[in-house]
Amino acid sequence: MPYHKFKCSECIPEREKHAVIKGPGEDLTSALPLGYLNTIPGSISERGCAYCGAKHVIGTPMKDVIHMSHGPVGCTYDTWQTKRYISDNDNFQLKYTYATDMKEKHIIFGAEKLLKQNIIEAFKAFPTIKRMTLYQTCASALIGDDINAIAAEVMEEMPEVDIFVCNSPGFGGPSQSGGHHKINIAWINQKVGNVEPKITSDYVINYVGEYNIQGDQEVMVDYFRRMGIQVLSTFTGNGSYDDLRSMHRAHLNVLECARSAEYICNELKVRYGTPRLDIDGFGFEALGTSLRKVGLFFGIEDRAQAIIDEETARWKPEMDWYKERLQGKKVCLWPGGSKLWHWAHAIREDMGVNVVSVYTKFGHQGDMEKGIARCEEGALAIDDPNELEALEALEMLKPDIIFTGKRPGEVAKKLRVPYLNAHAYHNGPYKGFEGWVRFARDIYNAIYSPIHQLSFVDISKDEIPDQTSFLTQKMISDVNLSEEVTASKELREYTGNYDTITPLRNKTYPDFPAEKKLSAV
Amino acid sequence: MEDMMKDRVEQLVDYIMKNCLWQFHSRAWDREKQNEGILTKTMQILCEEPVEKETPMDKVYWVDAVCLADAFKKRYSWLAALDKGEIKLLMQGLKERMDYLTITGSLNAELTDPHY
Numbered sequence: 001m002p003y004h005k006f007k008c009s010e011c012i013p014e015r016e017k018h019a020v021i022k023g024p025g026e027d028l029t030s031a032l033p034l035g036y037l038n039t040i041p042g043s044i045s046e047r048g049c050a051y052c053g054a055k056h057v058i059g060t061p062m063k064d065v066i067h068m069s070h071g072p073v074g075c076t077y078d079t080w081q082t083k084r085y086i087s088d089n090d091n092f093q094l095k096y097t098y099a100t101d102m103k104e105k106h107i108i109f110g111a112e113k114l115l116k117q118n119i120i121e122a123f124k125a126f127p128t129i130k131r132m133t134l135y136q137t138c139a140s141a142l143i144g145d146d147i148n149a150i151a152a153e154v155m156e157e158m159p160e161v162d163i164f165v166c167n168s169p170g171f172g173g174p175s176q177s178g179g180h181h182k183i184n185i186a187w188i189n190q191k192v193g194n195v196e197p198k199i200t201s202d203y204v205i206n207y208v209g210e211y212n213i214q215g216d217q218e219v220m221v222d223y224f225r226r227m228g229i230q231v232l233s234t235f236t237g238n239g240s241y242d243d244l245r246s247m248h249r250a251h252l253n254v255l256e257c258a259r260s261a262e263y264i265c266n267e268l269k270v271r272y273g274t275p276r277l278d279i280d281g282f283g284f285e286a287l288g289t290s291l292r293k294v295g296l297f298f299g300i301e302d303r304a305q306a307i308i309d310e311e312t313a314r315w316k317p318e319m320d321w322y323k324e325r326l327q328g329k330k331v332c333l334w335p336g337g338s339k340l341w342h343w344a345h346a347i348r349e350d351m352g353v354n355v356v357s358v359y360t361k362f363g364h365q366g367d368m369e370k371g372i373a374r375c376e377e378g379a380l381a382i383d384d385p386n387e388l389e390a391l392e393a394l395e396m397l398k399p400d401i402i403f404t405g406k407r408p409g410e411v412a413k414k415l416r417v418p419y420l421n422a423h424a425y426h427n428g429p430y431k432g433f434e435g436w437v438r439f440a441r442d443i444y445n446a447i448y449s450p451i452h453q454l455s456f457v458d459i460s461k462d463e464i465p466d467q468t469s470f471l472t473q474k475m476i477s478d479v480n481l482s483e484e485v486t487a488s489k490e491l492r493e494y495t496g497n498y499d500t501i502t503p504l505r506n507k508t509y510p511d512f513p514a515e516k517k518l519s520a521v
Numbered sequence: 522m523e524d525m526m527k528d529r530v531e532q533l534v535d536y537i538m539k540n541c542l543w544q545f546h547s548r549a550w551d552r553e554k555q556n557e558g559i560l561t562k563t564m565q566i567l568c569e570e571p572v573e574k575e576t577p578m579d580k581v582y583w584v585d586a587v588c589l590a591d592a593f594k595k596r597y598s599w600l601a602a603l604d605k606g607e608i609k610l611l612m613q614g615l616k617e618r619m620d621y622l623t624i625t626g627s628l629n630a631e632l633t634d635p636h637y
Contacts (some may be wrong), residue, residue, distance in 0.1 A: 022565045028626075029626035029627065032628040185637075251577065258542070262547055263637050280542070285540075289592075296583075319579060326589070353525075362633055365629040365631060366545055369545055369629060370542065373539065
C-alpha cells in the first residue's frame, strides 16, 4: 500500500493509513486510505460535527421552514450562514437562525418547557410559516430531553403546523457525515409518504443531494423544466418541506451529491421501487451526458440534446478561452466530500488543469474510491487532514491554486497559494454550462490576480518593483501564449451577467401536454 | 493476444473510472447489481441484441448502458473491427475486472455494512 507518512504526523502514527499517493500501476485495490473513522486524538481536524451536518448542510436549505436548534445558542449561531444556499422566497431560511438558548440551569433542571415555549414563540413570530425542523444538540441529548414528545404536544395543540425532529447531536458520528446519514433516514421514516402531490407531467423526478449553492439548483431545474420534466422535490436546496413529504411519487431519483443523500435514494428504491440515477452537474461532457441520461429514461432524449447543443454552442468558446490560459496549472482539490470526485476529472478535461492532490474532510472510503479513480498518477489523497499536514502538502506540491473551505483557504493564502471556496463558491453558481465557465473565470482571476503576484515579494529582502506600475490578469496570463490563441476570433472571455439566477425565477417554459392521466390532488 | 485483450479491457476500465459513477454504489450487493445490469446491457447494445427495459430498474441500467456503449464506440476505434464473439469476450473481461476493482478486491470497509 503506497501510504504517505507526513513528517508533521510522525508523532501520530495512526495517521499514516489516512494518506496515499497513487503511484504508477496502482489501482483502488492497492491505493485507498482509511476513511469515515473517529478523528485520531492529537490530530486537529477540520471536520464539523454531526449536528452541523444534519442541520446546516441538509436541513436548513429547506426554504419554507423554521429551523430550530434545541441547545446552547452557540451551536446554531456559530454554524449559521456557513453556506450560501439561497432560495426563491427571499432567502427566508438564511435570514434567521433559532435556538432555545439552553443554559447551565437547564442542564440541571431540564429544558423541555423551554423548548415548547420557544417553538410556540417562533411560530407566532412568523405566522405565515407552518413548518419546523427541530434539532437535538449535544447538551439536550445528554440530559435526555424528549424532543419528539414536545413536538407531538405542539402539533396536537396547533394542528396547522408540522414539525420534523432530527436526533443528530454533535457527537452522533465521526464527522458531519454522521448527521447527513441521520437526517436522511429520519426524513424518510417520519415524513415521506405523508403528502400526495399534484402531478403535472408524464415525467416526474426528485432532484436529490443538491443544495442550491449560489443558485446551482435553479440552474439545473431550469434544464429539467425546459425538457418538460416536473421536479417534484429537491432534497433539499430551495426545496419545500411539503414537496419533500411527497418524494414517494417520483418516477426517478436524480442524485447529485451521493455523499450526503444516497441514503434516502437507496431507501426510496427499497421502499417504493424508485430507481436512482447518479449524475454530475459539473463539466461540459459530464453534464451533457447526465441530461441525456435523464432524457433517455423518459424517452425525451431529443429535448435533452437540444439543450446540450444550445448551451455548448453558447458557452464552450468561453470555456476554451480560459482553458488555454489554465493549461497545466497545478490544483489541490480539497473540498468536504463529493466535489473531490465531481470535479477531479471534469476540471482536467475542460480547463486543462492538473489535480495534484485530493482530500476530504468527511468523505467515506467510497468517495476516495471515486476521487482517486478520477485522478491521474502521482496524486496525493488525504483523509481528514489536519492543518499541519495540509501545510506540509502545500510545501511539497507547490500548487498554483487550492479549492477548499474558508478555514484552510485562509491558511493557504499565508503560503501564497490562492484559494477558491469549494463549498460556498466565490462567484457562482458553478453548476450548468454557464456556471462551469464562471468557475473557470474565478480560477483564472485567482491565479493571475496582479495583487496576488505582489504576495511573492518578500519585503524583508526583495527589491520592490516600482517600474511595473500597471498590470492586468491578461498581461500576465497571455505572455507565453501563441498569437493564434491571443488573436482568436472564436475564443472569448466570459460574457454572462452578474446575476444569472433572478431571470430564471420569472421564466416561462414550453408547454408539453401530458399524455397520461394525471392526478388532480 | 492475451496482452492486447488485457490492454483493451484496461482502456475501457479507465473510461468508466474517470467518467462514470454507477460502479460506486455504497454496498457490495448494489455494486453487483449495477455492474451486472449495466455491463450486460452495454454488451447487448454493442452486439445489437435486444435489451430489456420494461421495468424502472431495467430502464435505469439501460440509460447508463446506452451512454457507455456510445462512449466506447466513439473513443475506441478498434471496437468496430471486433465480431460479436470477441465483443462478448471483451465485455466478460471488463465485467470481471470491474467486479474485482469495485467489489471483491475493494478495500472499502463499508461495502459489507448490512444497512444503508
